[in-house]
Amino acid sequence: MHTVIRKTAGRDLAEMESVLARLLDAVLIALSAALAELLFVPGSGHSLLEGAFVALDMAFAVLLLPWFGVYDSWRGRSKWRLSVSLVFGWIAVQVCGLAMLFLLHRAASVSRLWCVSWTVIAAVALVSSRWAVHAVLSRMRRGGGNLRMVAVVGAGAHRDAVVANIMSSPDAGFRAVATFNTRQDGESELNGLPSFERFRDFADWVRRERIEEVWLALAMSEEETVLTVLDEFSHDLVNLRFIPDVRSLAMFDRNVIDLIGAPAINLMASPMTPYALVQKAVFDRLFASVALLALLPVMLSIAVAVKVTSKGPVLFTQRRKGADGRVFRIYKFRSMREHVARPGVVLQARRGDPRVTRVGAFLRRTSLDELPQFLNVLRGEMSVVGPRPHAIEHDDQYRGVVDGYIHRYRIKPGITGWAQVNGFRGETDRVEKMQARVEHDLYYLRNWSFGLDMRIVLATVVKGLLHRNAY
Structure with missing residues (x-):
């Protein structure tokens, strides 16, 4: 047939x-x-x-x-x-x-x-x-040569996504040729592929056509179906591959790793591989070293301007959380007049805030107050690109009300980030603003690449020198 x-x-x-x-x-x-x-x-x-x-x-x-x-x-x-x-x-x-x-x-x-x-x-x-x-x-x-034929077992959106991935990656050397619909809901062909309703007909066809690959696009709960397929093809030279649907469980990409000799699926762990972390760390140190050397005259001029226009230290430090929740002190050029803060309360700068000095207002609008954070990068506490760290008091406030907030700290915080170049910076006076910022941070974690970091750095240089939300 x-x-x-x-x-x-x-x-x-x-x-x-x-x-x-x-x-x-x-x-x-x-x-x-x-x-x-x-x-x-x-x-x-x-x-x-x-x-x-x-x-x-x-x-x-x-x-x-x-x-x-x-x-x-x-x-x-x-x-x-x-x-x-x-x-x-x-x-x-x-x-x-x-x-x-x-x-x-x-x-x-x-x-x-x-x-x-x-x-x-x-x-x-x-x-x-x-x-x-x-x-x-x-x-x-x-051109149609050197291909492995794949029959996909499953139903619904996950199976459709697996088939679509095969069809969109012809260079990989696989061709989807049929599916077995585990729901038996009378579904017709998918993208022109024949769809079997009876498992016996499907198994006989796989053997008759000498299909090399059977992929199981199933939910974690469908153990019985997995065992049925395994038992059916236990005496055949067919590659059986299980592609579990863990979309509702996993926070980030579902990476399969070797964990003490056993395969494990990362449901909620750092989304970046050790190689990616090393690559990012090397880039951070090199970039920070070059930036500090190149910007030294600018930073010295800012330091003098801050010192002579208002009383207080040149640098402002504040406790923030870094990777895995480790606390460090972040450096900024001081942009506010010295004032007494209430314990456990951090008041964000607002438009027309009287605490902000004239020089400080310029530094905040142009993001020049962030330049000392290259020292944090050089110390290994921050990255050039990553989720922006917030005051610890804000972490305590938002982690329970903003979905995924705490996962921003799976990697080192950054001087700039995907949220910032997309306009999500400045005051977060509503939960909705913080939720949107966190969603952008999680997008960055799920889709990290060295190329994305370069895009963000370039966008920061082009767009980050002046921003209407920074005051």
Whole structure:
């Protein structure tokens, strides 16, 4: 009844691709060594020791690179992560090769310049070859080749989203070919895909058409259906993948992690990976260092203006919460006259606030009062981009009435943020204003990328120098 036009070469092709990839990597390692010698140590001649070193590394590559998963199927997975795994794997190979030379007391005889240049050239060559292969495969898959056929089990919005994701990602190498409707509500075809109502008909069709993948787009509560599918295909060479619907449970992206050897789904945890946090921390320190050096004359001028126009210290400090709720002292240029604050009460600045000095009003409108916070970034207490920290008294006030408020502190607070560049800054005299700000902060957490941070920084420079809500 339902027929699939198959355009895959099967599992044998996948095994052949893995073997060819190993051979290609070994050849690239050898060619990179030769190119490094030609470019950086010409005329020195390739010594027997260096030749043995190259051969040793080729052998180590065959043994060690598979441990980094670089020869596994990366169909539908991040090519950037593959590149990182490949680079780390190659560094491990080089370390093992050098360790062997050290044990044989021959390490001092190898040219350091050649070794370093070889390492860099080989890393670039290995990564470039993978990207070239993926570009060819993407072209093939868009043309209908090298595809894995997927039958989706489920119903409703979650199943529809999984099917739509497959169809919108042709480069991943999957093609949705049918669905099994677990609700049995007489639903017709979805996006032109045949939809089975009886599980027996579905299972027979999967076997007859030799479908490689069955994806279970089901709710966490549908354990019985999961077990039924597992039992039915327990003696078949079919890849069964469970994509649980946890939208109503998870605060952020549903990342599956390895937790002490067991798979776990993050329902409510930091949405950023350790690699992303390191990337963000490195950028923060570099950006803050450059900003403090470049803005030093401006900051000194502001400090003098604050000091000579009103009594009190140049800097204003206040206790705020950082990542994971850790308390720190935030720095700002003082923009108000000294006054006695009631314990436990923080009065936000309002339009025409008599506490704000003339210089302070200018600093607040132009956000120049925030410049000392680059010191907080340099100390590791804040980020350049992130949710803006509020006074601790406001945290206590809003965390119980604003949905998701406390999750703003899953990462370090920022000097600027997604909410601020979208106009949500200044006084929050109504709960609705704070709710809108928090929604923007949570959007940032769910959709973080280095590119988004750059967009926010540029938008802050363009739009942040003057804002009508800051007073």
